[in-house]
Amino acid sequence: MTGTLVLAGTPIGDPSDAPPRLAAELTAADIVAAEDTRRLRRLTQALGVAPGGRVVSYFEGNEAARTPELAEALAGGARVVLVTDAGMPSVSDPGYRLVAAAVQHGVRVTAVPGPSAVLTALAVSGLPVDRFCFEGFLPRKPGERRGRLREAAEERRTLVYFEAPHRLEATLTAMAEVFGAEREAAVCRELTKTYEQVRRGPLAELAEWAAEGVRGEITVVVRGAEPPAAGEADAAELARRVAEREAAGQARKEAIAEVARGAGVPKREAFDAVVAAKNAGPRG
Incomplete structure (x- = not known):
């Protein structure tokens, strides 16, 4: 037995x-x-x-x-x-x-x-709890960390991460660059302990706060990407999203694929939008 x-x-x-x-x-x-x-x-x-x-x-x-x-x-x-x-x-x-x-x-x-730190942080974050995904710890190397964040940039569910206190500033800064400086998030520190703290705000603001130094066990909760409104996923918007990811260091081909998947359109449509935006740019 x-x-x-x-x-x-x-x-x-x-x-x-x-x-x-x-x-x-x-x-x-x-x-x-x-x-x-x-x-x-x-x-x-x-x-x-x-x-x-x-x-x-x-x-x-x-x-x-x-x-x-x-x-x-x-x-x-x-x-x-x-x-x-x-x-x-x-x-x-x-x-x-x-x-x-x-x-x-x-x-x-x-x-x-x-x-559970995941569920506790999610519950107190003040962010949507009906759908979420747990991403665990991000890679330590900056390039790999940024790549993982780019994969989640169009995720509409609330995102939950674990992070070490000495890497928190770098992680929040990378999130602000990839997800957008104004994306809402909550940093949950020392949950259920004496010095429990939940800091809420835009990612850029939280990164600036973390630069002062943070200690303890950390769980980060980030609002998911906003779904495009009806008619929003037009050519200009698709091109803008691709340009955002390219500026963050992502290859154009990968950026087009992720933006298309997030907007629910064929990759060809996103590619054509990028080409159109480039052709419509300022001419010298």
């Missing part, structure tokens, strides 16, 4: 947000796989419990090597509880590999629902 893999959500700040089932699962586990065993110790002390089984580390550096060991234990009938530093395992945290391995071995996978 195979075991069970339990993905246990942990508090993103306040330990009292822990669901009651978390304590029960930690005490019943044969193995507790923790992203940081020291943080697990602090959490169990706050909950007034002790892990019932063996505690092992499971973090980015050893995830690939440790997954087969845990998968073997699951296949042998063990109950493995996976916890990360905050929030739900596998969401921008270790866990996906183990879930995939458990599924492959026919092992039951369940979860202890818990606090």
Whole structure:
């Protein structure tokens, strides 16, 4: 009989947000796989419990090597509880590999629902919540980061990102350049903690604020692109959007493809609009 893999959500700040089932699962586990065993110790002390089984580390550096060991234990009938530093395992945290391995071995996978920085930030942002997409962490290299943002420039759903505090200014600046300086956003810092802060405003304004230095865990929520109004996606508007992306460093071919997809028109139509705008430009 195979075991069970339990993905246990942990508090993103306040330990009292822990669901009651978390304590029960930690005490019943044969193995507790923790992203940081020291943080697990602090959490169990706050909950007034002790892990019932063996505690092992499971973090980015050893995830690939440790997954087969845990998968073997699951296949042998063990109950493995996976916890990360905050929030739900596998969401921008270790866990996906183990879930995939458990599924492959026919092992039951369940979860202890818990606090989520993604949903919490979205809820308090003041931005539309009916449709959203989670983009995780952006690439660290400026060129790759800008490329990822260009892919999302025409996305109409609200966008949610994680970011490190020391990269926040650069990320908000890049967002202002690619999405537009006036695009609305919210920077959510230290959610549920003592110094919780939600700063709302246009991207350019938020980038200027972040230049002063920001500390703590950061989640950024950005309003999606506005859908074109009836008749708005005319040639001039298509050409303007392509020019915007080219100015941000995107190749014309890619810019035309993305603008066409966002406007819901054939690529040829966007291409013709760019050519027409170039021909209609000032002549010397």
